[in-house]
Amino acid sequence: MSAAGDPDDELLGRVLLTRVLEPGDEVGGRWVRQFGAGEVVRRLRQGGPVLPGVSGKRWAGLLARAEAARPGRDLQAARDAGVRFVPPGDAEWPGQLDDLGDARPLGLWVRGRPSLRMWALKSVAVVGARACTEYGAHMAATLAAGLAEHGWVVVSGGAYGVDGAAHRGALGAGGATVAVLACGVDRPYPRGHTQLIGRIAEQGLVIGELPPGDHPTPSRFILRNRVIAALTRGTVVVEAAHRSGSLVTARAAQRLGRHTMGVPGPATSGLSAGVHDLLRGEAALVTDAADVVELVGDIGQLAPDRRGPVLPRDLLEPAARQVLAALPGRGVAGPEEIARSAQTAPDDAIARLYELRALGYVERHGDGWKLTRQAVISVRDADRPG
Secondary structure (H helix, E strand, O other), X not given: OOOOOOHHHXXXXXXXXXXXXXXXXXXXXXXXXXXXXHHXXXXXXXXXXXXXXXXXXXXXXXXXXXXXXXXXXXXXXXXHOOXXXXXXXXXXXXXXHHHHHHHOOOOEEEEOOOOHHHHHOOEEEEEOXXXXXXXXXXXXXXXHHHHHHOOOEEEEOOOOXXXXXXXXXXXXXXXXXXXXXXXXXXXOOOHHHHHHHHHHHHHOEEXXXXXXXXXXXXXXXXXXXXXXXXXXXXXXEOOOOOOOHHHHHXXXXXXXXXXXXXXXXXXXXXXXXXXXXXXXXXXXXXXXXXXXXXXXXXXXXXXXXOOOOOOOHHHOOHHHHHHHHHOOOOOOEOHHHHHHHHOOOHHHXXXXXXXXXXXXXXXXXXXXXXXOHHHHHXXXXXXXXX
16 A cells, blocks of 8 residues: 555555445445545554444454455456446546445446446436336336436346336437446346346446445345435336335435435236335326426426327337338237348347337237337328328
8 A cells, every 4th residue: 555645545445445345334434534545444454453333353354354355456357347446536426425424335336438427417216126017117118218318317226127127228219327236347247137237338337336246145235225326316116015125225315315206006016015105105106207307307397298109100210110110010929030021130139129119119928029009000100191
């Protein structure tokens, strides 16, 4: 370590401490605030006086972690993976995370080209159940696509279910999205979302508190949610049972003075019971992106009068129009059959189908795809002579 007060000392100290302290550790956060990261590391590494607020057993565990940490190696591994470390005070640091007080992240590992600070200024969290229903996935994707079209950044946790649908909806609309992970950002989790998280890193941002290669744990998922809540102007919960982790995000948003919103579901659905509890409290009911923007946006951004759904088929990219045209007017077709008709590769056809689903044109049935009723009407109207 370099001399006390050196910015490099503070940076390396924070990087080391991401290996030593768990995310959201308020005792450790208080040490860093009072003494500085460099001094905390010196005490951990050189056997200085025990820092206040911990038992002897826990202090011994922290000493062992500090001894094993290699901050220089972590920074090099991050650089090799195209990842940067953004500490508080950096030009890219989102100031709203300071609202977390001593539970503020020691720093964030960031993968992707855009500026996290700039993107976070106009962002909304869309969260919900991992084992969501088809309704939940549709609402999350549609909300995210609408928010993206309004120029908002969609933030979620990269998980299965609502999170994945929200990310795909934003990407499908050509918009911006941020995935906040509970593990190292060079190690996508869940593994089934490796391709999705890679796409987010290419078009948006993947961020997290854990150093390269670190793994997720149940407690890290819960603690990750406070970052999602603090980073954004508001949190929308699409589907959540009574004990859903997404409710943790919503309650954190409420404590931080952020907008909290819920999308109502069927009264008979246990997966909407947690959302309905939120709506009975201080959360606002929303049904589309315009409702969300009216709450979190600037003065004067009002939701438009309701005029029914409009599907701007002619505004689709040519490749997406080609895939849409390849679907049969009735019945279900498999992705390989659609790819052949659209004269494209199966992977490209599947990506376009997810984009079209986010925009309301197609729906998935098992391993196949079919046009939605609204899309059939749209195609029929387009084919009529003027």
